[in-house]
Amino acid sequence: MKTNRKTRAAVLITAALIVLLFSGCAFLEGMAASPDRPSRSLSVGDRVGDKTIVWENTGAGSWKFLAMGTPSEPMPWDLDSSRHISIKNLSSGMGDGKENSIFLKREFESNGSKTHTVKNSAVMYCISRGGWLPSRDEAEKIAQFTSKDFWTSHCEASSKAYYYSPLQRGLQSKWRNDREPVVAIPVYYLDAQGNVTEP
Numbered sequence: 128m129k130t131n132r133k134t135r136a137a138v139l140i141t142a143a144l145i146v147l148l149f150s151g152c153a154f155l156e157g158m159a160a161s162p163d164r165p166s167r168s169l170s171v172g173d174r175v176g177d178k179t180i181v182w183e184n185t186g187a188g189s190w191k192f193l194a195m196g197t198p199s200e201p202m203p204w205d206l207d208s209s210r211h212i213s214i215k216n217l218s219s220g221m222g223d224g225k226e227n228s229i230f231l232k233r234e235f236e237s238n239g240s241k242t243h244t245v246k247n248s249a250v251m252y253c254i255s256r257g258g259w260l261p262s263r264d265e266a267e268k269i270a271q272f273t274s275k276d277f278w279t280s281h282c283e284a285s286s287k288a289y290y291y292s293p294l295q296r297g298l299q300s301k302w303r304n305d306r307e308p309v310v311a312i313p314v315y316y317l318d319a320q321g322n323v324t325e326p
């Protein structure tokens with residue numbers, strides 16, 4: 128009788144161990160397989176953090192999406208409306224907002240001036256947010272997702288700069304130091320996973 132009980136107990140324990148073993152294997156297999164699941168694919172209109180995807184790049188380059196960030200309060204393009212800027216160095220295509228912004232920042236800082244800040248210079252605001260002041264073509268894509276007038280990285284050689292008007296569907300010019308009612312909207316280049324990358 129005691130032997131039967133011991134045998135039965137041994138069989139039950141063995142069966143329980145086998146069940147646990149297979150359950151553990153299935154669990155581990157599921158864990159191992161989970162990284163292979165495709166991540167959610169992004170598309171135009173999706174939000175990634177505080178950014179909204181406004182265009183998908185199907186051409187060349189290391190970036191997949193163009194995204195817009197948080198608009199500033201109304202602000203001037205730059206307080207210095209008299210400075211001459213070599214506009215031949217500014218490009219209007221997709222992906223050009225970054226190079227334009229770097230060029231403008233360098234121009235503003237070339238005389239050691241401290242007057243260009245995130246509160247009074249559109250390009251400085253965008254750079255402070257980890258983005259760039261959009262080019263003309265980038266602005267056209269942003270305009271589909273905002274009703275606000277917003278600055279671009281284009282200007283006349285002196286005095287005026289260009290903003291994009293969604294209502295007028297095109298570029299308009301304004302004195303660089305005009306504070307109302309134009310905002311700055313940073314543009315970002317994202318990879319397929321939604322991470323900020325470089326064009």
